[in-house]
Amino acid sequence: MAGPIPLSQYIAAANAEYYAHRDPLGSAGDFTTAPEISQMFGELIGLWAADLWQRAGSPDITWVELGPGRGTLTADALRAMAQVGLTPPVHFVETSPTLRAAQKAAVPDATWHDDVATLPDDRALIVVANEFFDALPIRQLVRAGDAWRERMVACQDLLFLPIAGKDVPDSIVPEHLRDAAPGSVIETSPANVGIARAVAGRLVRQGGAALVIDYGYEGPAIGDTLQAVSGHRFANPFEEPGSRDLTAHVDFATLGAAAGMEGVRVEGPVGQGAFLTALGIEPRAEALARTSPERAEQLAADRARLTDADQMGELFKAMAWTAPDWPEPAGFA
Template identity: 40%
Template sequence: MTELKEKLRQQIAAEGPITVATYMARCLGDPEYGYYTTREPFGRKGDFITAPEVSQMFGELIGAVCLKAYETLGAPSNFQLVELGPGRGTLMADFLRVAFHRPEFLEAATLNLVEISPRLRQVQTQTLRNTQLPPNFRNTFQDVPDGPLIVIANEFFDALPIHQFVKTVNGWNERMVGLDASGRLEFGVGPAQLPTDAIPPAAMKAPEGSILETQPAANAVAEEIATRIVEHGGFALFIDYGYAQTAPGDTLQALYRHAYNDVLAHPGEADLTAHVNFEALATAARRAGAVPLPLLSQGTFLLQSGLLERAGALGAGKSPAEQDAIRDAVERLAAPDQMGDLFKVLAIAPKGHVFAPFEPAS
């Protein structure tokens, strides 16, 4: 039994069941035993490999897109460059290598890394030690100073706590984490219900036992970023795995020692994530007055941003083995049966601008 599991068992025994959102937040962010606060989960030694770890091309292309966005925004003399959940700092290091060729961009930028993990802050500082922009660490996006923004969030929203509701004879009741007769963690159903006006059309005829997820934490961050973009100008890229339209389904998952595992089995030692509802993120941005640009798959986004051209340039003059590795990376990042379709890219912009490689909002 993990230390956090025992801590949660004692709390639930004393105070009653907790929501899925509370369970997820404790598993990932508990100060003593949380997954992100006590370990380095990213890279080949961690539980999973994110796109920036697959290839430098990923961060480089995001850098190129954001440099174009900077020009579209009128090349502000001062702006806030923000990354939410920067992992090991790999994406930003690759991004800044591209930005090195645009001195005015670097001179205007203040780099903000939104990161709560002391351990990961150390890793990010080391990764970015030779770049021209020293990182300013922030606990939340709210701590980022005012001004025009360029925001990147790669695999950030999937780790924010979600609520789950179960379809019962009485409506959609909140799913809870409680204890069974033996004192083990188990899922149950609580008395709180999802209001009727919050039930999406796609869930109206769902059968009993269906699960519907809501993501108020993710939507709040998206709305806050969009509000800042409306007030000060800016551009945001949200990259994550998820779905384009709201629908019932249980997407909460645990990754433990490189394999999928029971969500309740190893709290604090397994990574918990949920698929991102991009329709809800777009609605939150629109509510703030910003413009969510048409959603792209990661494969389409990278290919339209020049992935094949960058791969060709990177492989020129390299050994056959190195060229094969580059081709494998392209496949992993962009192929529909790998990361290409599962991962989506949502851009948030102010009204009246067109940002490549996105089509104007309809």
């Protein structure tokens, strides 16, 4: 590295290296996502999509998942959707060769894309993004004295460390945050905004809906949420870049505003627990327990992990974007 680089560039390079060569999921990896916790998660999302599709008049659709992990969510959703006759073609947006191989094992007939630009444009889309936006690069602005500066990353003797860069204009800082205390941090994600607008524009032109589930908050707000996870434990995001997952909490207010600029209807965010409960996770867990009594205790624990406020139920949030002429999606009343 010739000199300090923006934090966003550091995150992009580190995560590109990280995801290119490993499957980070599961007990042997670095973290576990909701689809890997329980089949109920993907099944309920599949039924959410099928319900919306039926009420929209059962048009031709394409199923799209952004950052689909091992393909588990889509595989579970396809099984649920097939029960009501919905068997859409599947398109994945994924750049990791390792994860593409896992996805192919789970959903052999999928089509892969490097980004959303090449997705089909001849039919409506149902787009799912579970823990996708949190892994995209962020910028951080740091209050230094009476000025805001962009956070950069410098390398010294093979050690990476964050430093304050050049001043940025006050005009790019939300007015209510401009006089924050020294040391305060504001995060923005041009990458998130760009993809949200691209997907929303597709929905307006083609019809359909998108479901975004991730951990985050409603901002803009003061706070440093950059984190690294390694072996299911938090780690230093500036140590061993490329060997650990770098993420940041998603600003749902900004994400929703970006999508709304394109003309979609924005629903939420609501807590993941409330969303899954509205979709029927409790009766689904009970039905599975009746079928497999030996799994009843584990099913109850999995449901709690997905929905309880002190686990994933409130930190994780759901948001939907729908085309103007499509019906309102379930789970957001």
